[in-house]
Amino acid sequence: MSHVLTELEAADGGSETAKKLPEITLAFWITKIAATTLGETAGDLFAQTFRIGYLLTTVVFFSVFLVTLALQLRARHYRPFFYWTVILMTSLAGTTISDFMNRDASAKYLSGGAGSLGWGPQGLGLGYPTGAVVLMSLLAAIFITWKVTGLTLAIRDIVTLKGEALFWSAILVSNTLGTSSGDFLSDTSGLGYAGGALFIVGILGLLLALRHVPVVSEVMLFWVAFVLTRPLGATAGDFLTKPADRGGLQLGTLGSSMFLLAILFGFVGYAQLQERRRAVPDTARPQFRSGLQ
Secondary structure, eight states, rough: HHHHHHHHHHHHOOOOOOOOSSOHHHHHHHHHHHHHHHHHHHHHHIISSOOOHHHHHHHHHHHHHHHHHHHHHHHOOHHHHHHHHHHHHHHHHHHHHHHHOOOOGGGGOOOOOOOOOOSSSSOOOOOOHHHHHHHHHHHHHHHHHHHHTTTTOGGGOOOSSSHHHHHHHHHHHHHHHHHHHHHIIISSSSSSHHHHHHHHHHHHHHHHHHTTHHHHHHOOOOOOOHOOOOOOHHHHHHHSSSOGGGSSOOOOOHHHHHHHHHHHHHHHHHHHHHHHHSSOOGGOOOOOOOOOO
């Protein structure tokens, strides 16, 4: 980790690294939604279904996040496996951090007759509104700091290690905030799981329409959409896993997580193949001649 910090300090002097973040395409957004939805179902799988608890799962997921982040920061170019693993870990950690902040040991947060969820405290019990205010304030502080540094917020132009560190800080907090927002929409607003997901889809559709308005910043639209895909994943994940009498499909956290993991692997594998093709110079690719030899 010290090596990474040394590189970050070097980046303060203006050193740059090769492009390490992906192009924003339809495949990017599908992969992002799959990763964030998996973060919700897998986070609940470990914390609730396996009854490890919010505290221990948060410690484990956040530790793995730091390790995968170090690998991503040390990479010299965009590697889809590293990038999407960090995205997934921010979603997993964000899920359990949010649950630990907002929930407590009340019976409404426990399932299957469980009296507790693993070792340690079950949560701080801040509630969704208070937790959301805390997280929105932290996210605003990150973006203000980012703006003050003078570094670009456009993902396609982030090439310094300091910029990438700010990017991942914003991702972790936004995914945590997204979990709180998604749980609020699903459990408290009265919209339910499917209604909450459709509500966010409607907002995303509006953002898509705003792309055609010249005065609206595309960078701002990207970040709003990026943040909103997390509560979309939270509501969609709950819709897949929660009991039918609560408005869910009752597919279970394990089955839903395996299904989403397969989708994520498929898209990441495709992205990895695309990067390998781009890395091969045209002159090194086999040339085919038409006609008879």
